[in-house]
Amino acid sequence: MGEQISTLPYKANLEVYSETLQRLAETDRNIIAVTSDSRGSGKLVPFGKKYPDQIVEVGIAEQNLVGVAAGLASCGKKVFATSPACFLTARALEQIKNDVAYSNNPVNVIGISAGVSYGALGSTHHSLHDYAALRAINNITVVAPADNWETARAIELAAATAEPVYLRFGKKPMPLLKEAGDEVFEFGKGRVIVEGSDVLIIGCGETVYPALEAAGLLKERGIAATVVSMHTIKPLDTALLARLAAATKAIVTVEEHSVYGGLGEACAAYLLQHGICKPFEIMGIPDEYTVTGSQNEIFDHYFINKKGISDIAERLLKNKY
Amino acid sequence: MQSTGMTTKELRQKSVEYRKKILKYIVKAKAGHTGGSLSCTDILNVLYNEIMNVSPANFASPDRDRYIQSKGHTVEALFVVLADAGFFPEKDLETLCQYQSHYIGHPTRKVNGVEQNTGALGHGLPIAVGTALAGKLDQKNYKVYTLMGDGEMPEGSNWEAALTAAHYKLDNLCAIVDKNTLQITASTADVCNTDPLDDKWKSFGWAVKEVDGNDVAALAEVLKGLPFEAGKPSVLIAHTTKGKGVSYMENVLKWHHGVPSAEEYEQAIKELDESLSAI
Numbered sequence: 001m002g003e004q005i006s007t008l009p010y011k012a013n014l015e016v017y018s019e020t021l022q023r024l025a026e027t028d029r030n031i032i033a034v035t036s037d038s039r040g041s042g043k044l045v046p047f048g049k050k051y052p053d054q055i056v057e058v059g060i061a062e063q064n065l066v067g068v069a070a071g072l073a074s075c076g077k078k079v080f081a082t083s084p085a086c087f088l089t090a091r092a093l094e095q096i097k098n099d100v101a102y103s104n105n106p107v108n109v110i111g112i113s114a115g116v117s118y119g120a121l122g123s124t125h126h127s128l129h130d131y132a133a134l135r136a137i138n139n140i141t142v143v144a145p146a147d148n149w150e151t152a153r154a155i156e157l158a159a160a161t162a163e164p165v166y167l168r169f170g171k172k173p174m175p176l177l178k179e180a181g182d183e184v185f186e187f188g189k190g191r192v193i194v195e196g197s198d199v200l201i202i203g204c205g206e207t208v209y210p211a212l213e214a215a216g217l218l219k220e221r222g223i224a225a226t227v228v229s230m231h232t233i234k235p236l237d238t239a240l241l242a243r244l245a246a247a248t249k250a251i252v253t254v255e256e257h258s259v260y261g262g263l264g265e266a267c268a269a270y271l272l273q274h275g276i277c278k279p280f281e282i283m284g285i286p287d288e289y290t291v292t293g294s295q296n297e298i299f300d301h302y303f304i305n306k307k308g309i310s311d312i313a314e315r316l317l318k319n320k321y
Numbered sequence: 322m323q324s325t326g327m328t329t330k331e332l333r334q335k336s337v338e339y340r341k342k343i344l345k346y347i348v349k350a351k352a353g354h355t356g357g358s359l360s361c362t363d364i365l366n367v368l369y370n371e372i373m374n375v376s377p378a379n380f381a382s383p384d385r386d387r388y389i390q391s392k393g394h395t396v397e398a399l400f401v402v403l404a405d406a407g408f409f410p411e412k413d414l415e416t417l418c419q420y421q422s423h424y425i426g427h428p429t430r431k432v433n434g435v436e437q438n439t440g441a442l443g444h445g446l447p448i449a450v451g452t453a454l455a456g457k458l459d460q461k462n463y464k465v466y467t468l469m470g471d472g473e474m475p476e477g478s479n480w481e482a483a484l485t486a487a488h489y490k491l492d493n494l495c496a497i498v499d500k501n502t503l504q505i506t507a508s509t510a511d512v513c514n515t516d517p518l519d520d521k522w523k524s525f526g527w528a529v530k531e532v533d534g535n536d537v538a539a540l541a542e543v544l545k546g547l548p549f550e551a552g553k554p555s556v557l558i559a560h561t562t563k564g565k566g567v568s569y570m571e572n573v574l575k576w577h578h579g580v581p582s583a584e585e586y587e588q589a590i591k592e593l594d595e596s597l598s599a600i
Contacts, residue, residue, distance in 0.1 A: 056454060064447045064481035071451020094441055099448055103430060103438040
C-alpha cells in the first residue's frame with residue numbers, strides 16, 4: 001500500500017497547480033491569476049513570464065486581491081486569486097463572503113501553503129480555521145485535494161465551473177494515492193482509496209497519505225481499513241459517508257485543521273443527525289497554541305502520522321474513547 | 322454616452338421627484354438611510370440620465386458601463402433611479418425591506434440593474450478596479466463608476482485598491498466620493514479626519530476634481546470630461562449636503578437613518594413640491 005505507491009513520481013500539489021494553470025492558459029485567454037506578491041510562493045513565476053497579460057499583481061493587499069478578483073470574474077474572467085491560505089481566508093474573509101460568495105462572482109480562491117505548511121514560521125502563517133470559516137459561508141465549495149491527480153483535476157474543474165470555489169493545498173511533495181485510471185473527479189464526491197471492513201479513515205488534503213500509510217500498518221495488525229479522500233469538505237459527500245459509516249465498526253477523521261469546525265465535525269454532525277453512531281474520533285490540531293516545528297514535526301506531535309492514526313483506529317475498535 | 326438630452330431644468334426636476342420617491346418608500350418601509358440617499362440623489366440622476374451607457378436593454382451587454390455602489394446603505398436612491406430607468410416597475414419598491422422582498426436595505430443583484438451585492442464598506446472600489454481591469458484586458462471602451470461615502474474613506478481596502486488602479490493606469494475608472502461630511506456617529510472630521518482628501522487621492526496617483534455634488538449641471542459637465550487625465554484613474558470629490566432638499570434634515574445627524582413621521586413626511590413633501598415649482 002503506502003510503500004508501493006510512494007515509489008511513483010510525485011511533486012508538490014502547489015507545483016501541479018502552477019503547471020495545470022499554464023496548460024489551461026495555453027488555450028484560454030480568460031484564465032487570470034491574481035497575486036499579492038505571491039507569484040513566487042505560488043510557483044506562478046513561469047506562468048507570469050509566459051502569460052504576462054494574464055497575471056494581475058496587486059501587491060501585499062489581500063482584501064484588494066479578492067475584491068479585484070471578484071470584479072474580473074464578474075466580467076467573464078476565470079480568476080485564480082492566489083495567496084497564502086492564512087492571509088487569504090482571514091484578512092480577506094469578508095471579501096470572500098461578500099464579493100465572491102454572496103455576489104456569486106465565480107472566483108477560484110486559491111489558498112497556498114495551507115494548514116501548517118509554513119511550519120516553524122508560526123501561527124501567523126498557519127491556516128487552521130479556513131474550513132470552519134468557509135463552511136459557514138453560503139455558496140462556496142471548499143476543496144483540499146490530496147495528491148497530484150486530484151489537484152490537477154480540481155484546478156481544471158474550477159476553471160470550468162462558474163461558481164465560487166476555495167481550493168487549498170500545501171507545498172510538500174504528495175505521493176499518488178492510487179492510479180486513477182479513467183476515474184472522474186467531481187467536487188462533492190469523495191474517493192475511496194482502499195477498502196476494508198473494520199475501520200473507516202476519512203482524510204482530506206495532505207492527511208490522506210498518512211491515513212493510507214496507517215491502513216498499511218493496520219493491515220499488518222489484522223485490521224482492514226477503508227481510506228477515503230474527502231477532498232471536498234463542502235458540500236460533503238454525505239451519501240458516501242453514510243454508506244461507509246454504516247458498514248464499518250469505527251471512524252477516524254484526520255485533517256490539517258483545527259479539530260473545531262472542519263471535516264471531522266462535518267462528518268460527525270451528519271452521522272449523529274442520521275442515527276449512525278459508531279466509535280468516532282476527530283484528529284487534527286487541538287485548540288491550543290500550536291506546537292512549534294516543521295510541518296512534519298507538528299503532524300507527529302499531534303499523531304497525524306501512520307502510527308498515530310493506526311493507534312487511534314485500533315483503540316476505537318476496542319471501544320476505548 | 323447615453324444622454325437623455327434632458328435640460329438642466331429637467332434634471333433638477335428629476336432630482337426633486339427622486340427625493341420625493343425616496344422619502345415615500347423609506348416611510349412605507351419604516352427604514353432606510355435617508356440623509357445619505359438625499360445627498361447622492363443628484364449624482365445618481367446625472368450618472369443614469371446623462372453619463373452612463375447602461376439601460377435595461379443593454380444590461381447583459383459586456384460593453385455596458387458599470388455602476389457599483391460602494392456606499393450600499395443609500396440603496397433607496399439607487400432603487401428609485403433604477404425604477405425610473407425602467408429596470409423594474411416602481412411599484413416593486415412598495416415591498417422595500419419586507420419579508421422575502423429582493424428590495425432590501427443594500428444593493429443586491431437579485432434586483433435588475435444592480436451590478437454587485439454591496440453593503441459592507443470599502444468593497445466597491447476593489448471590485449470596480451477588477452471590473453475596469455477586465456475592460457482594459459478585453460480592450461473594451463466601457464467605463465466603471467463607483468460611488469463611495471466620505472465616511473468609508475478610512476477603510477484600508479479603499480487605499481489598497483487606489484494603489485492598484487493607479488498602478489494599472491485605469492483611466493476607465495471613476496470613483497465619486499459623496500462628501501456629505503456626516504456619518505452615523507458625528508461629522509467625518511470628528512470621527513476620523515480624512516482631509517485633505519484631494520491630496521490623499523493625488524498622492525495615490527489619481528486625477529482629482531471637485532464639484533458641487535448637488536448641482537446637476539456642474540456634475541454633468543465634469544463627468545463628461547472623463548478621464549480627468551489620460552492614464553490615470555479619476556476621482557470626483559462631490560461636496561454634498563446630507564439630507565439635501567428637506568430643511569429640517571439638512572446637515573442634521575439623526576437623519577442618517579432617521580425615518581420621518583407622518584407629519585415630518587408631509588412637511589418634506591411640501592417643501593420638495595415648493596422647490597419643484599421654483600425650478
